[in-house]
Amino acid sequence: MADIIxxxxxxxxxxxxxQEKRYLGWTDVPLLSEEIERLKAAQDFGKQFDLCATSDLLRAKQTAALLCPKQEKIEIKNFREMHFGAWEMKTYEDLKNDRRYRAWIDDPESIAPPTGESFQEMKQRINAGFRQLRHQINKRQSEDTLLTAHGGVIRHLLIKWTREQKSFFEWKVPHKKGIRLTWEIDDWKDERKCISLQEVPLTEKENG
Known part of the structure; x- marks a missing residue:
């Protein structure tokens, strides 16, 4: 393998x-048509990767396919967004008078959405997904991997694999910039945290 992963x-x-600020977890919805055009225009961004992994939900798969049309795609179900259960596709306005919802907002680590999953369940699932991804990277001797996933997934991975002292909700995860994590090979093999992270815009237009 290379010296850097x-x-x-x-x-x-x-x-x-x-756009409507709904709780979008496992509900399988497509990208907006204007997003499809934006991502098509950013295919130069995708050319740098030798492996493309994605959540199995349509919005993530579409993103991966548009950015990396020629690379093989690996779908990993464990990289799905949090399952919001009875709150799926609802907005704050829909839920603000629900006592359980207000309690969840105050203490999301201890309370789970009705028929949904807890933060602990989500974290365990994402950790399992990362083990799957690590196996594929090692098996294929990949050096540069793109993972298209979801806001909650990325926030957890940033907490788990970087040295930044930020809480889950302190991480900002925009749609128009990736976050590149870099490991030296010994750190990667020993499953230590990455040595650096860097924001990477999809296009020069989105830089800055």
């Missing part, structure tokens, strides 16, 4: 539900 974490393109 990189994984670029990228949130999927924008959906109508994102």
């Amino acid at each position: 990189t994984i670029t974490l990228l949130r999927h393109g924008v959906t109508k539900a994102n």
Whole structure:
């Protein structure tokens, strides 16, 4: 393998539900048509990767396919967004008078959405997904991997694999920039945290 391993974490393109600020977890919705055009225009960004992994949800798969049309795609179900259960596709306005929802907002680590998953369940699932990804990277001797996933997934991976002292909600995960994590090979093999992280815009237009 190379001396350096990189994984670029990228949130999927924008959906109508994102625009409407709905809780979008496992509901399988497509990208907006204008997002499809934006991502098509950013295919130069995708050429740098030798492996493309994605959540199995449509919005992430579409993002991966548009950015990396020629690379093989590996779908990893464990990289799905949090399952919001009864709150799926609802907005703050829909839920603000729900006592359980207000309690979840105050203490999301201890309370789970009705029929949804807890933060602990989500974290365990994402950790399992990263083990799957690590196996594929090692098996294929990949040096530069793109992972198209979801805001909650990326936030957890940033907490787990970087040295930044930020909480889950302190991490900002935009749709238009990836976050590249870099490991030296010994750190990668020993499953230590990455040595650096860097924001990477999809296009020069989005830089800065």
